[in-house]
Amino acid sequence: MNSLERIKTAVGFGVPDRVPVIAQVFGHSAVLAGVELGRYLRDGELLARCQMKALEQYGYDAVFALMDVNVETEAVGSTLTYRADEYPFVKTYALSQETQSEELSVPDPYKAGRMPELLKAARILREEVGNDVLVVGCVLGPMTVTTQLLGMETALYMAMDDPERFASLLDFSTEVIIKFGLAQIEAGVHLPVVFDPSGSPAVIPKQFFREFELPQLKNVFEFFKKAGSAANWLHIAGPADPVLPFYPQAGVDIANFDYCVDPFDAQKALPKTCLDGNIAPVSFVEATPDVIAADAERLLDQFSDRGGYIMSSGCEIPPEAKPENIIAMVSAVR
């Protein structure tokens, strides 16, 4: 069984030859290769080369054509500050409270900002691994794109003060996501993960998620499935418990759960959805391989009867993580 088959089997609650493992290694692959993060994030070919090197070193089941949380907002018109060894941040937001809807234009993924570089990375990775290893692309969720277009504070206040306007911006964000995600599928990713930290119950109440975010996510995932996405993967970090029961309505096949969500609570909320998680990201920096191995063993035990599980961290493994800790997680499933 190869990595892709293994993951598909786990998603379908079949019995894989072993539990699949996806280390959420993004910028860490640049650090591992001795490449400046700031360069990695702007050069699709370099990104793909670093991802392949990390795959070779760690031997896990997926690679990522994924940059950071600013790709969509930059493509729409935000300006970013890039740094050598840190992720970039938004210097000026593309939209403001004054922006009129007719000024909005959905960016062309083949031309706008770093989107073409991400597509390049996707193409190279798929050429390299074919159908042996899962190639994961990335789009942000509608709520996260919107907060990245306006800034978190402006976006949340707008949601309360001018909900109609906010809803129309969410619609716009969803259009951006669908177009970008479909281009990624065309470029060769097996699936684009939908990364939606601003959809977390740590940011918005679950009623807000149900009313505003859920219909948008459903729309996004329907498009991705129709375009051939291998599975719909939703990634909401933080204490996601209150919104997990909505995932099946959104069409989610793989649900990430963070370190602060109890694995049994996640299983109870999503009995028929494959789960991935939830070793604490910071422990890959601060802990020792023994601690990671013990965490991984505990998770394997907790999912042994149920199946439908992918070993992973709760969120991104930080760029400065210790390689021996990632090795400990990957070794645990072997």
Place this chain on the structure above:
Amino acid sequence: MGNKDKTMKLLIEALLDGDQEKAIAVTKKLCNDGVTSERIVTEGIEPAMMQLNTKCTTEEYNLLEIMLAGRAVMGVVKELYPLGNIPPQNKGTVIIASMEGDVHDLGKNIVKMVLTGAGYHIVDCGKNCPLKNVIDNAEKENARAICISGLVTTVIPQVKRVKGELEKRGLGHIKVLAGGAALKQLSSESLNTDFVGDTAFDGIQYLDKLEKKGGGDE
């Protein structure tokens, strides 16, 4: 319950609902009725913050509700002190910062809002702040505590150094509190801080306990 008490209760409700417009309207009424600004702070804003604290500990906590309540509180404070005079801040000075390399300041700003509402004098060192600036400000302002917010793991080594740097300057009595998505994954022992908070309100509870004990010595 007298009319003024009823109006004060309305203010607390408006603040908890995050209804800035209503909170300001009720504040204006209280002022017109002769209620002092200080009373509005101690009998309106502070109890509202305490209730919000309880709500956040017992129910689902989310940024949106806290931001709305924070905006309403700041609106009332501005109404009461339009010339920028500071409201009564008799619980001591707290330094707040996001450390060098961390450009996220939303969490820090929320903590700032709730601590201000709870009666602390806040000196905000901003985001991406070098450790030396934090220590310099703590010394200059005779701070009771330093609150550090961290969303990214790369600031962990700096956070671990804060207490040592304070001690080098004879400021070991200043308490160090940490919070934020990255830092709250760690214990206070591993971060070498006095406290790690899960929510913005955990910090208030910790500081209020120090306040009650007097002087910040545990």
